[in-house]
Amino acid sequence: MDFYRSHVLTCAGTGCTSMDSRLVRQGLHDELAKRGLDKEIKVLETGCFGFCNMGPIMVVYPEGTFYCQVQQQDITQIIEEHFIKGRPVERLLYKGQEAQATTEMENIEFFKHQERVVLSNCGKINPENIEEYIAEDGYFALAKCLDMTQEEVIDTVKKSGLRGRGGGGFPTGTKWDFAYKSQSDQKYVVCNADEGDPGAFMDRSVLEGDPHSVLEAMAIAGYAIGANKGYIYIRAEYPIAVERLGIAISQARELGLLGKDIFSKGFDFDIELRLGAGAFVCGEETGLLQSIEGKRGEPRPRPPFPAVAGLWTQPTLINNVETYANIPRIILRGADWFAGMGTEKSKGTKVFALAGKVNNIGLIEIPMGTTLRTIVYDIGGGIPKGKNFKAVQSGGPSGGCIPAEHLDVPIDYDSLMSIGSMMGSGGLIVMDEDNCMVDIAKFYMEFIQDESCGKCPPCRIGTKRMLEILTKITEGRGEPEDLDNLQILASNIKNTALCALGQTAPNPVLSTMKYFRDEYEAHIYEKKCPSKVCQALLSYVIDPEKCKGCGLCARNCPSDAISGKVKEPYSIDQSKCVKCGECMARCKFGAIDKK
Amino acid sequence: MKSIEELKAIKAKNRGDMSVRDAKGAPVINVHMGTCGIANGAREVLIAVMDEIKTRNLTNVHVTQSGCPGMCVEEPLITLTIPGEKPYIYRKVSPENAKAIVTRHVVNKQPVKEWLLNLEN
Numbered sequence: 001m002d003f004y005r006s007h008v009l010t011c012a013g014t015g016c017t018s019m020d021s022r023l024v025r026q027g028l029h030d031e032l033a034k035r036g037l038d039k040e041i042k043v044l045e046t047g048c049f050g051f052c053n054m055g056p057i058m059v060v061y062p063e064g065t066f067y068c069q070v071q072q073q074d075i076t077q078i079i080e081e082h083f084i085k086g087r088p089v090e091r092l093l094y095k096g097q098e099a100q101a102t103t104e105m106e107n108i109e110f111f112k113h114q115e116r117v118v119l120s121n122c123g124k125i126n127p128e129n130i131e132e133y134i135a136e137d138g139y140f141a142l143a144k145c146l147d148m149t150q151e152e153v154i155d156t157v158k159k160s161g162l163r164g165r166g167g168g169g170f171p172t173g174t175k176w177d178f179a180y181k182s183q184s185d186q187k188y189v190v191c192n193a194d195e196g197d198p199g200a201f202m203d204r205s206v207l208e209g210d211p212h213s214v215l216e217a218m219a220i221a222g223y224a225i226g227a228n229k230g231y232i233y234i235r236a237e238y239p240i241a242v243e244r245l246g247i248a249i250s251q252a253r254e255l256g257l258l259g260k261d262i263f264s265k266g267f268d269f270d271i272e273l274r275l276g277a278g279a280f281v282c283g284e285e286t287g288l289l290q291s292i293e294g295k296r297g298e299p300r301p302r303p304p305f306p307a308v309a310g311l312w313t314q315p316t317l318i319n320n321v322e323t324y325a326n327i328p329r330i331i332l333r334g335a336d337w338f339a340g341m342g343t344e345k346s347k348g349t350k351v352f353a354l355a356g357k358v359n360n361i362g363l364i365e366i367p368m369g370t371t372l373r374t375i376v377y378d379i380g381g382g383i384p385k386g387k388n389f390k391a392v393q394s395g396g397p398s399g400g401c402i403p404a405e406h407l408d409v410p411i412d413y414d415s416l417m418s419i420g421s422m423m424g425s426g427g428l429i430v431m432d433e434d435n436c437m438v439d440i441a442k443f444y445m446e447f448i449q450d451e452s453c454g455k456c457p458p459c460r461i462g463t464k465r466m467l468e469i470l471t472k473i474t475e476g477r478g479e480p481e482d483l484d485n486l487q488i489l490a491s492n493i494k495n496t497a498l499c500a501l502g503q504t505a506p507n508p509v510l511s512t513m514k515y516f517r518d519e520y521e522a523h524i525y526e527k528k529c530p531s532k533v534c535q536a537l538l539s540y541v542i543d544p545e546k547c548k549g550c551g552l553c554a555r556n557c558p559s560d561a562i563s564g565k566v567k568e569p570y571s572i573d574q575s576k577c578v579k580c581g582e583c584m585a586r587c588k589f590g591a592i593d594k595k
Numbered sequence: 596m597k598s599i600e601e602l603k604a605i606k607a608k609n610r611g612d613m614s615v616r617d618a619k620g621a622p623v624i625n626v627h628m629g630t631c632g633i634a635n636g637a638r639e640v641l642i643a644v645m646d647e648i649k650t651r652n653l654t655n656v657h658v659t660q661s662g663c664p665g666m667c668v669e670e671p672l673i674t675l676t677i678p679g680e681k682p683y684i685y686r687k688v689s690p691e692n693a694k695a696i697v698t699r700h701v702v703n704k705q706p707v708k709e710w711l712l713n714l715e716n
Contacts, residue, residue, distance in 0.1 A: 002612075083660075143599045
């Protein structure tokens, strides 16, 4: 046996990889080898710690020292100080509000309020080594299920109260039951890994950090409903996740955890990957199934539901990545354990991708029922630069904006629905006073317009009309009847669109109109953008008091709108100004303001 | 995979290897690695400790280092902490002694009194 006195876990998730964690890891390997320490200290890759804002992350065991923002030039010091002399490198430790730097992960405020169930292996095991997954009880849930009857497995899932984590929130056990009761010689299990909401990267991180948990759950689902073939539909733009899934599948096949006669129980199951091109509509389950079949990704009317007639018209169970990742834990620790977390109707935990105007951008997992205030202020560390909180956008293009008055609403499927948003797949985008809510609504409508498959007119044409109205408002051409028209279009689209993506597309507009009507009205009646975002509605002016007359703005103005004499205050000709903001960015004296 | 026993064997094998990452409950052998310690051969002591752990296939033992505790004259020093007990400090540890400490104290739970610094323990 090899004994390593220290394991160094380096984050190999997408966030840290984009911050060159690969170079840090390689540098560490090389330097340790050069100093002959590579037989003592083992450097490993692991999944996302969630603290992406502080990446690249590195954790050194046995001490459990948590290093943040580790760069290549830090390697020598870490080796000489920590690995040789045993002194943690102070300057790379996390320093929060408390002046005292902390070495341990558990002491960091960002992690304190979290409950990592789905993410429990992320940042703990090497996702490219199946044996480490097994060491964390991996595939024991599958073994346990094969000793249970199919009904018992489905009952356990039902009792746990697990609901679909992809957004809809449909009870998972019930879905399994439908697929189980559909009669057919051939059934399929499908994993929806087509994560498409802007700002969402939960499923990506699970697949990158713990791919086997999804494979194991799919095999369990296959056994429960009577399927022997599984497909994971994942977007090609997730290269690390695709690579790790590929490695995971081949390792599982090698050990006979996928394939024929698993655990000598006569159960066969195998999984294949299907890569999507990244169309948002392929995240809709019927659109996804069409795409797997090689057809154009367009939703089709339901019923029949996939559980009755799905892939190649055979009964098909389709769940999202995070839903699956919960399954092995529920089987091993029991339905009661799972049902003990969360609220009355929403059990367990939920992973959220925290993004936008918040200090600690990253990936978090919290028990259902946690308030937005805890997420934004305790875990997220509040709003940067002392700005004021305005809203949180949850649920992506299907969700809505939640204003400050609802910060204390416990997060679960039903309460989010009741305040005009939805759980969605788990993107949370925080907005501050500088975000214009009309502009945000327009952004989501643009997204829907780009991604609408065009099959049904309400989504194809209706959202186009909504976008036109929103554009008009942001350009200062808004009319009083626009708000009513948006409302009428929204309710028609909601009632008539073919799939859930179309039906929920008006939500960002509806929720911002509900909670931030004053902003819409300011745009329409006063032709003003209170947050100073909509370019057409604001003008750049020079404060003669502050202007030193250096002429830098005039030299950089692309439209020659600024004139003046050196050492005297300059001025902007509003009829020529194209509102590019270049002058404001250039001014060294803060003399130019948006009004 | 033919049986759950096979799975258990893989788990057991890797759990040992991964016990370095379980922060709690393991005895900690701390080799003091200040300049004085290193000059007196602490590095060789550290390697000896690891060799012994390797030879004996021990798992759930943590090996760490720290700086000089201020008793340079007694270096190389090892502090052995067993959870729930007061730390034992061994003085003037040679590589051979280090191996013996692993065997006698960590494995057989018998502190080697004659090499201890804090005799009152």
